Amino acid sequence: MIRIRLLQTVALLLIFSTQLYAQRRPNILIIVSDDHAYQTIGAYGSKLMKTPNIDRLAREGVRFDNAYVTNSICGPSRAVILTGKYSHKNGFKDNESSRFDGSQNTFIKELTKAGYQTAWIGKWHLETIPRGFTFWQVLPGQGMYYNPDFIMMDSSKKRIEGYAANIIEDLAEDWLDKRDTTQPFCLVIGHKSMHRTWIPDTCDMGMFDKVTFPLPANFYDDYAGRSAAKVQDMTIAQTMRMGYDLKMFDSEKEENNESGINRMTPDQRKKFDACYHPIHDDFKKQHLTGKALVEWKYQRYMRDYLSTAASLDRNIGRTLAYLDKHHLDDNTIVIYLSDQGFYMGEHGWFDKRWMYEPSFRTPMMMRYPGVVKPGTVNRNMVMNLDIAPTALSAAGLAVPKDIQGSSILPLVTNTKAKGRNAMYYHYYENGEHQVSPHFGISTGRYKLIRFYKRVVAWELYDLQKDPDEMHNLYGMKEYGKTVQALKQQLNKLIDQYDDNDARSVLHDETVIR
Incomplete structure (x- = not known):
């Protein structure tokens, strides 16, 4: 009997110690936005708009001033984040012909094997279904801003009424509510914002309509000495569409046929019309041409983009508030980054793709209580390639040899640590x-x-x-x-x-x- 009781006691101690170890391992929460320009974020010195919640992350953690991507385009960037490998190694090189090979290893699979509950919720954009996660619920393709469809784990599709950023946050919180609290988690929240065509939440529509934004100094760039820049097709002047991008349609029929608009509920559509129809009427009266038209398009682009960014920042605030409320903030690593940078009129452009700074560089910050000193500014060259090994290192796991990135933890915990002396793109x-x-x-x-x-x-x-x-x-x-x-x-x-x-x-x- 004594021996049985002793064995029972030992078993209970083992269970308790295992649970205690699981609880000590940090939770990992990665927020990935789409096409979010660092030039629009307050923490990076922007005066274009207020971003209090993203700024909070920088204030309570570390802001990376030299964070970059290996391939500045949506799907490939996510594949790099997942695998810690360059595009030529993970197989997802472009958005035109690539499909992610889910059989390959990812940092998520390593965390799942180690007992982490893992989830990806929101924009995925890798053409195949997620593998290696304990849960996922993702947008098909680019997804929609209003009443988006989601692909469920049984491969069915479910349409959810509302605005994408709000819904994605709702789903993330719902998953967190239902998780096993005895095990650590790794959650990736993939936001659709700020991808083209920049349709704000109804509560944010028109919030910048009385603001006039300064033109970038090189807005009328002539691309002298840069042959690749001369042949591009991504200018606000020539490429940006009046209807598709700026909601200035030639007819009611054209507007009703636009997929981002015709899926709106009557109430959503009423608010959309109340915002954009007066703008359209005023625009028609002006009969703009030449530079006046180009600069009008720039102002409209900036207002829509920044209004859409407001909901992104607000929902990041909701994420942080959830961690606070459930006492998860002191043992959860929070990393925020965009899948790449974006042009806010520099060189006369929108979009990304280039190795030039506004596209190549991405916002990135990390809060890690007890490890990262609040308010830190780090100027080492880091990349989205480094997210995977950073997560694994933080979880106390070995980093697979085929991962090409490096953990950024030494760079934020050791002032003498040396990072890259060069970056490859x-x-x-x-x-x-x-x-x-x-x-x-x-x-x-x-x-x-x-x-x-x-x-x-x-x-x-x-x-x-x-x-x-x-x-x-x-x-x-x-x-x-x-x-x-x-x-x-x-x-x-x-x-x-x-x-x-x-x-x-x-x-x-x-x-x-």
Whole structure:
């Protein structure tokens, strides 16, 4: 009898210690927005709008001032976050032909195996269903802002009435309510905001309509010396559509046929019409042409984009409030990032794709109570490639050898830790917006880019002297040694990351010469 009681006591202690260990392991909450420009966030010095909840994350954690992506486009960026591997290694290179291979390993699968409850809720955009999660509920494709459909775990579709950012937060909180509280969790909240076509929540419509935003200094860029920039098709002047993008339709029939609008409920549509129809009537009366029309389009774009961003920030605030209310804030890592940067009129553009700074650079911040000192600003070069190994390291798990990123935890806990001395980038898509495929290297001071396929060219920028990347220095005699050193460094990164696509481009160039 004594032996049985002893065994029972030991068993209970083992169960208790296992639960205690599980509770000590940090929860991980990653919020991924879409196309959110760091230039619009207060924590990064923006005066365009207020972002109090995103700013709170920076105030209570660390703000990364040099956070970048490996491939500035939606699906590929998410694949990089999941796998910790570059696009050529995870197989999802572009949004045109790629489908994510869910059989490959991800940091989520490693966490699930280690006892974490794992979930992805919201925008997924990887063309195949999520695998390795204990729960998921995702938008098909880009998803819709109003009354979006969701793909359920049984492959059925469910339409939910409301606004996407609010619904995604509701679903995330519902999952958190129902989870096993004895086990740690990793939740990825994927927001649709700020993806084109920027339709605000009804409560935010018109909130910036009395604000006039200053034109970027290079809004009327002539792209001199930059052959790839000359052939792109992503300008506010020529590419941005009056109806599809700016809700200025030529007819009621055209408006009713727009998929983002015709799914609205009568009440939602009434509020939409009350906001946009007077704007349309006033626009028609002005008969704008030339630069006046282009600048009107810019103002309309900025107002819609920033109004849509308001709901994103508000729902991030809801996420943080949930953690506070349920006493999860002190043991939950919160990471916020966008899948890439975005153009807010710089060079006359919207969209992303380029290795130029507004597209290449992304907002990123992390709150980790007890580990990260509040109000920290980190200037190391970090990438979306680093999210996977960071999560695994925080959970106390080994990082698989094929992961190409590095944990950022040493960079925020050890002031002597050294991060990257250069970053590698590769963009593949050769269709929409006519942005030429390209790869390159950035050292923080210098950036060297090799364009291929659509345009064959090299570009060099001195970011210290030319932060807006207006002057291509490639071919200038005084930068010859700099180019030579950068090409050597670029080749080392291509070998380090085993990028055969880039290697073949440079090999062909050498052979032709």
